[in-house]
Amino acid sequence: MSRPVVMGIINVTPDSFSDGATLYRGSNLDIERAMTRAREMVASGAAILDIGGESTRPGASPVSVNEEMDRVLPLVARIAAELETVISVDTSTPVLMREAANAGAGLLNDVRALTREGALEAAAAANVPICLMHMQGEPGNMQVAPHYDDVVEDVCEYLQSRIASCERQGIARNRLLLDPGFGFGKSVTHNLKLLRELPRLAAIGLPLVVSLSRKSLIGKLLGREVGQRLPASLALAVLAAQRGAAVIRTHDVAATVDAVSMLMALEECVDL
Numbered sequence: 001m002s003r004p005v006v007m008g009i010i011n012v013t014p015d016s017f018s019d020g021a022t023l024y025r026g027s028n029l030d031i032e033r034a035m036t037r038a039r040e041m042v043a044s045g046a047a048i049l050d051i052g053g054e055s056t057r058p059g060a061s062p063v064s065v066n067e068e069m070d071r072v073l074p075l076v077a078r079i080a081a082e083l084e085t086v087i088s089v090d091t092s093t094p095v096l097m098r099e100a101a102n103a104g105a106g107l108l109n110d111v112r113a114l115t116r117e118g119a120l121e122a123a124a125a126a127n128v129p130i131c132l133m134h135m136q137g138e139p140g141n142m143q144v145a146p147h148y149d150d151v152v153e154d155v156c157e158y159l160q161s162r163i164a165s166c167e168r169q170g171i172a173r174n175r176l177l178l179d180p181g182f183g184f185g186k187s188v189t190h191n192l193k194l195l196r197e198l199p200r201l202a203a204i205g206l207p208l209v210v211s212l213s214r215k216s217l218i219g220k221l222l223g224r225e226v227g228q229r230l231p232a233s234l235a236l237a238v239l240a241a242q243r244g245a246a247v248i249r250t251h252d253v254a255a256t257v258d259a260v261s262m263l264m265a266l267e268e269c270v271d272l
């Protein structure tokens, strides 16, 4: 990927930190609302849509495998039938990885980097690209007291070890993308160091996915509520793209495409 692409987030969870239950009617997912969101994101320039049925915000209630599948698979099938886009499925659940790939997913996004039992095998069989994300701890406890000797070095080492596990499982390196996992077991300082030093992660040689959209880092630094975090999210998206991110994962596709396009215009102006 020569220029960063934008991945739009579609949370099909009733309890996401960032967009709550906006796709729900009572306790039921409204698939037509989700399709409207998907169409808008593609029309606004998203190259990838990331569909997730498990909320990973600290303190979120766990979801059963059946519930996660019921939330995600019908939407994946509808998007695959209707829209020209890459569908990413945000899951750590092996059976969903297999089913999602069968239903048309072209990317698996695992915040647990294929560490669940059976996940490496399922991802290998799914035969699609995989995003391996770093997380310290589990969503329930990850923000209690995150600690690193050297956050950038530790995240690089972890991701390298997950790449090695994938390769041992027969997953070719060129199927992998990496993500430092902003906000997943990280203090504000850890997040900022990772962003500043993103080129060290990019030097591993695989495409980097970065998601800072509306994250609590912004709330902690600026005192902004979730609904007021767009300007800072755009600034962070541009800073990440400038430091080598290949995929920017965001709730706000149209604004992020414009913001990243400004950076590209600057970098490409010698050719104008």
Ligand code: 9MG
Pocket (backbone or CB within 6 Å): 052, 056, 090, 109, 110, 111, 131, 133, 179, 181, 182, 209, 210, 211, 212, 249
């Ligand atoms: C699902 N999800 C929530 N936050 C994320 C992040 O920062 N990166 C990736 N890859 N997925 C995320």
